[in-house]
Amino acid sequence: AAGVIQSPRHLIKEKRETATLKCYPIPRHDTVYWYQQGPGQDPQFLISFYEKMQSDKGSIPDRFSAQQFSDYHSELNMSSLELGDSALYFCASSRGQGGLEAFFGQGTRLTVV
């Protein structure tokens, strides 16, 4: 069965650079969630989208932005990267009216050097 696809799987960037993470949800899923997970931490909610509209914002820095496109894929744009942005970034998708049964991707490991 198709799963949530995240790309790239690994990314190394220097401080002050920009990164773009991509998420391709399961077909017919209309909701996307983004999470950041630092070493030894629980996943922290960043932002969510339903039907291409932003739903909720969590602890997302102003340097980050995200959107959901017409084909439902989503991108998380991160600018002026800091060492503290090094983390695993997970994307999840669900059918918005289907409840909170979300499916997570394998994550993107971002390392800022």
Next chain:
Amino acid sequence: DAKTTQPTSMDCAEGRAANLPCNHSTISGNEYVYWYRQIHSQGPQYIIHGLKNNETNEMASLIITEDRKSSTLILPHATLRDTAVYYCIVSRLRTGTASKLTFGTGTRLQVTL
């Protein structure tokens, strides 16, 4: 959304039942109880959810007390592969927008030989 409280860690012998408690004493009538788990550095995985009735699927059973103020996730025959952090999430379903899927501090379950 209601706050949840879980023990920080638990141990379980392989082959025995693992019973993971969750306290959600401020739960509202329209809030569901969801359980996810995260195996080291993988994306969180949906396990089960319920509103007020006990639920069972191929992975686990969910027992919700009659007053709904607490619940227990039961893994009937724990294996080493069940070693993970287990998250109890309480949230209501929203229409026309994404429902909130926020992770707190879960229970680290260690299954041992």
